[in-house]
Amino acid sequence: MKRRMDEMYDMKLKDPYMDRNIYKDPTICPTCKLIYHNKRWFWDEKLYDELMSKKSEVNFKECPACRKISDHYPLGVVYFDKDGLRPDEFENLKRRIANEAEYEIKRNPLARIIKEYEQDGYYVVETTTETLAKKIAKAVQKTFHGDLEFSFSDGHKFLRIEWSRNSEK
Numbered sequence: 001m002k003r004r005m006d007e008m009y010d011m012k013l014k015d016p017y018m019d020r021n022i023y024k025d026p027t028i029c030p031t032c033k034l035i036y037h038n039k040r041w042f043w044d045e046k047l048y049d050e051l052m053s054k055k056s057e058v059n060f061k062e063c064p065a066c067r068k069i070s071d072h073y074p075l076g077v078v079y080f081d082k083d084g085l086r087p088d089e090f091e092n093l094k095r096r097i098a099n100e101a102e103y104e105i106k107r108n109p110l111a112r113i114i115k116e117y118e119q120d121g122y123y124v125v126e127t128t129t130e131t132l133a134k135k136i137a138k139a140v141q142k143t144f145h146g147d148l149e150f151s152f153s154d155g156h157k158f159l160r161i162e163w164s165r166n167s168e169k
């Protein structure tokens with residue numbers, strides 16, 4: 001089932017990795033050094049050093065983003081149809097994706113790109129949050145125009161977005 005963006009935009013997926021009960025305060029992610037403290041996740045070099053000096057009081061557990069990456073569990077997958085994209089446009093598109101991801105991680109450190117690859121004429125970007133997938137798709141649409149099509153995987157496990165400039169498809 002495919003629906004237009006407006007309907008889909010505010011729908012929220014259940015994120016099985018965001019159960020806060022499994023994290024004790026404070027927790028450090030050994031993979032990316034993200035800190036869980038006062039019910040939120042953030043990077044803080046000073047606090048990190050401080051916590052590392054009293055390791056026995058700190059819990060170590062991978063953050064939800066690193067767990068999704070190691071489990072390969074994307075919440076968003078964006079398919080960019082390369083049909084009709086010139087090579088220089090494709091390079092710009094990839095840069096646009098990277099910029100948007102860099103911007104979003106400052107807002108939410110758990111929003112990461114899991115994988116980017118080419119497949120059957122598509123450039124595919126997998127993300128740890130559906131919000132990052134939406135933001136990347138919208139940023140590309142803003143720059144390159146075209147259409148976005150949203151659908152959910154079976155069982156609402158992840159949001160699938162397809163971007164294409166060939167609207168007759």
Ligand SMILES: [Zn+2]
Pocket residue numbers: 029030031032033034062063064065066067
């Ligand atoms: Zn981490």
